[in-house]
Amino acid sequence: MLTLRNGYLHRRNKRIEFPDIYLPRGEVLGISGPSGVGKSSLASVLAGMITADVELLELPMRQVNQANPVQWLIQQSEFAFNPRLTLKASLNESWKGEAYLPLLSEYGLEASWLARRPNQLSGGQLQRFNLIRALVPTTEYLICDEVTAHLDMVTQAEFWQQLLVCAKRRNIGLLVISHDEYLLNAICQQVIKWPR
Numbered sequence: 001m002l003t004l005r006n007g008y009l010h011r012r013n014k015r016i017e018f019p020d021i022y023l024p025r026g027e028v029l030g031i032s033g034p035s036g037v038g039k040s041s042l043a044s045v046l047a048g049m050i051t052a053d054v055e056l057l058e059l060p061m062r063q064v065n066q067a068n069p070v071q072w073l074i075q076q077s078e079f080a081f082n083p084r085l086t087l088k089a090s091l092n093e094s095w096k097g098e099a100y101l102p103l104l105s106e107y108g109l110e111a112s113w114l115a116r117r118p119n120q121l122s123g124g125q126l127q128r129f130n131l132i133r134a135l136v137p138t139t140e141y142l143i144c145d146e147v148t149a150h151l152d153m154v155t156q157a158e159f160w161q162q163l164l165v166c167a168k169r170r171n172i173g174l175l176v177i178s179h180d181e182y183l184l185n186a187i188c189q190q191v192i193k194w195p196r
């Protein structure tokens with residue numbers, strides 16, 4: 001269970017009060033909220049990148065020399081990759097060996113694209129490589145932060161269809177942050193509107 005209870009954070013002069021989060025593995029929790037409310041700050045806390053004042057924070061144990069079991073996907077996948085590295089080199093930074101290869105066809109990506117650099121792919125293709133990079137075997141929770149906001153409806157639908165099947169199969173908990181309430185209501189078991 002990914003749990004955050006009574007958490008808050010001060011950023012500059014602003015106090016951000018987080019909603020309580022209870023996310024079991026294998027479930028999908030949505031969060032919507034206006035710009036600046038603190039959604040990315042919440043993701044940073046849950047990914048263990050910044051600390052906040054909390055009554056309770058339960059995150060999965062992170063093992064030495066292993067990827068963070070809480071992976072965070074951001075909207076602008078072009079910023080998530082080193083522009084000088086090929087996709088293969090970037091994937092090899094998180095995956096041990098090439099066990100990700102079967103995932104490529106599952107997500108409609110061609111193995112020959114591994115030799116390309118990030119600027120030689122479309123936004124949707126790059127976001128799917130970003131997703132595959134995050135789906136290392138140790139991933140227990142995935143935070144999807146507006147990950148399909150810039151994609152057309154068909155590409156969005158394909159992305160979520162594939163990810164939901166994979167998350168169910170691997171018992172991964174998904175925290176989906178989006179302005180798109182239609183999307184959240186379609187894919188989440190529970191949706192938090194922030195602020196309430």
Ligand SMILES: Nc1ncnc2c1ncn2[C@@H]1O[C@H](COP(=O)(O)OP(=O)(O)OP(=O)(O)O)[C@@H](O)[C@H]1O
Nearest residue numbers: 011012014016033034035036037038039040041042
């Ligand atoms: N590194 C930082 N240092 C100081 N203040 C920050 C920092 N990052 C964000 N903030 C401030 O914290 C508040 C919450 O920002 P955050 O990015 O978490 O909001 P958000 O809900 O994700 O917004 P958006 O939907 O626009 O991405 C904002 O007032 C922002 O200006």
